[in-house]
Amino acid sequence: MTDTVVWITGATRGLGAGLARTCPYPRARIINASRSPHPDLENIRFDLGDPSSWSALRASFDEVLNGFTGKRAIFVHNALFDGSTGYAGEMDEDLYYRDVIGNAAAPLVLADWFLRAVGPGYESGILLMSSAAARMPIEGHSVYGAAKAGVEHWVRVVRRERATRGTGPWVVAVRPGMVDSDTTRREAELDPAVYPMAVHLGAAFEAGEALSPDDAARDIWAAMPPPPDTSVLLFGAPPSGVLAAGSANPSASVESGS
Template sequence: MQNADKEDADAERGSLIWISGATEGIGLGLARNVPYGDARIINLSRRPHPHHESIFLDLADPESWDNVGAHFADSLANFRGARAIFIQNAHMKGMTGFVGEVPPDDYARDITANVAAPLRLGEMFLRAVGESGFAGEAGLVMMSSSSARSPTIGQSVYCAGKAALEMWVRVARRELAMRDRRNVWVTAVRPGFVDTPLTRHVAAMADDHYPIASQMRRQMEQGIGVMDIDSAARQIWAALPTDQSLLLFGEQVRREA
């Protein structure tokens, strides 16, 4: 009886929020700045979150994607709250280096984790929303980067993945509009230069592998245009929901419908 009562209580809660990679970086900031007091927050990550429910996700392991997809479907099946939002934020630290010089197995794993996984997870969320018949606000945020438009030497997979992600968002928005699914919004977010473990990881790279590493280090040392994770998270939440396909922070303002 207690389990049934808990399921009923969860179904009635106003907000259902999934954040991949909520244990560090921008994902951590997003999790601790969720603006809905009644939210059920779920971390999708290889590491459990100390304060929130966690579902195992390994971007390099497609079987774990399927488990996340099943969790989307199960959670939305009887959900009667106001909103369901998935923020695809997780990124695997890929192999920075020149094309043809990175070990082939590592390069293939980077493609699986950072190109295929985000698109598949986004598709699974939208499928679960549609098949559940959820009538509240459904939002999908795909975290992108200025690398979607800048061919950064040493980051071929990262740049290609972010560019593909933004085009996927644009196509998905048009398809949702054709189906008249007005309760569903999808957007990509370029958060700007945020001080995260991933940013520090690539900034520490040797310049011969990643030529802009020294520039990044100088910018971080001087604090020029660098945001902390909580400030970045609050900016992102304040801009949602949105009717834009791309939200830009920390760079020249340009919006795409």
């Protein structure tokens, strides 16, 4: 019997797969929520761009946590809606809409459902994946950057609310740094006319700056649970060429007390 249950959205590839592989809790029950099934995990059919699919994840929260007697329950929202990179006003309208729904609305809705499902008597936590784009304006990622900034602000507020109530779960946002994933490599090959960051990503890959998904995941797990006064944990760094160009460093420190 397991005493830990962990939900991970997008555990089939990239950082999500790394988080599943390196989960440090013995015999943890890991539940993947994604469009494609994971060959070795429990699976929930879930599509960020299709809100009608989200209720399956809520049903899992409610079913598993109703009367839960284990030690730990954690929700990791790692998945992103991928496919609408480009300048505002120039992208496909349907993709733009689904980007807003999947990357800005979904994290807050899913995290709220988890908040409602957890109970007292065991450790519970919400880990929401963020990005340097939450602080650094990246052309071609207007929705993505705004979504991640929104996620981080939600965490800041809800962390205070949990402290006021004196109850869990802990909540934290994580900027993992540049991770070697299919998504990041695809972005490195985009037309710089619609995504100027592509040039810097390509150079960073050539320089070996990207973290492997498993290394990035181990760093993240090692920091859990987060310090009680911490809203955002920062790992790695953006591509060095971005900083050389004069952008503010969004990974200078842990964001504490905010």
